[in-house]
Amino acid sequence: MTLSKKIIGKDPALKALLRSVKTVAATDATVLITGETGTGKELIAAAILKNSRRSDKEFIALNCAALPESIIESELFGYCKGAFTGATAAKKGLLASVAGGTLFFDEINSLSLGVQVKLLRFIQTGEYLPVGSVKTQKADVRIIAATNTDLEKQVSAGQFRQDLYFRLSVVPLLLSPLRERPQDIQLLMTHFFGYFAQKYTLRTPVISDHVLEVLQAYPWPGNIRELRNLCENLAVQRLRRIIEVNDLPLGYLQFKRETSAAGYFELPKGGMDWPKLETDLIQQAMVRTNGKCQQASFLLGMSRSALYYRTKNKV
Ligand SMILES: Nc1ncnc2c1ncn2[C@@H]1O[C@H](COP(=O)(O)OP(=O)(O)O)[C@@H](O)[C@H]1O
Ligand SMILES: [Mg+2]
Known part of the structure; x- marks a missing residue:
């Protein structure tokens, strides 16, 4: 084979x-x-x-x-x-x-x-x-x-x-679909990188943890064919050995998490309703990801179990 x-x-x-x-x-x-x-x-x-x-x-x-x-x-x-x-x-x-x-x-x-x-x-x-x-x-x-x-x-x-x-x-x-088996993305990427590195006699690229997170939250309309093409594209571009989020084509970047500096959210002067904000954000993440907890938890920057804990009585 x-x-x-x-x-x-x-x-x-x-x-x-x-x-x-x-x-x-x-x-x-x-x-x-x-x-x-x-x-x-x-x-x-x-x-x-x-x-x-x-x-x-x-x-x-x-x-x-x-x-x-x-x-x-x-x-x-x-x-x-x-x-x-x-x-x-x-x-x-x-x-x-x-x-x-x-x-x-x-x-x-x-x-x-x-x-x-x-x-x-x-x-x-x-x-x-x-x-x-x-x-x-x-x-x-x-x-x-x-x-x-x-x-x-x-x-x-x-x-x-x-x-x-x-x-x-x-x-x-x-x-x-690939978006329902995000845990296979890393394995597949290692496989495709190895394949293309051998085919084009290149160094095998490595991805950063953040890239993996972005790709695991991406919905992959073209599934494994799309992932294979992305790996070929990244391998032949001879980027730095460790691929970072900004090396990804633009379409993938909308799934990049905003890394929040201190003071990123300003508390309204009259105070706020914290539980309502939390429920609201969780609902938005669930709608945006079609109810996929793995992707929603990534968008919210929390683990799946943390999301589960918070949604139990809410959504
Ligand atoms: N589980 C897998 N492991 C490795 N490569 C895969 C896997 N699934 C699909 N591929 C690769 O992804 C590409 C698309 O697969 P293909 O069988 O043509 O999909 P489909 O016929 O469903 O459109 C092919 O290059 C195939 O070799
Ligand atoms: Mg086919």
């Missing part, structure tokens, strides 16, 4: 997921991987493949969001001569070319309802019809699918077939 294919993390949910990956890889079950963009869905798909009996067989990834419905259908099932204007010769589809191997449906949430029916039929029977053909074909293909949306919600909204959802989610694997 190359360094970049290594799955890093101590988060208990990730550890449990990796145990499921081992179990499921040994079977031919259909797997549905759910997670926001950049949480490692493709990496998990690769790990399943590597541990499966199909590891030395074909693996093809199809991005369902990148192609229009008609193209996906002919790419997937193939077509026969004269099936549509321009089909001057028959063409084999992905199911036929990957036979014996694994097909990875990335962003399956974007698959049109029309193609969903045909895919369901294939998963149930192992059979499909090339476009324009009346002759059923068979293929032995393992399906792994990934979605960056909550498919169950799409089912409720009528955008995704419930029967296909049930067939796909025989083994559901859920990757949590």
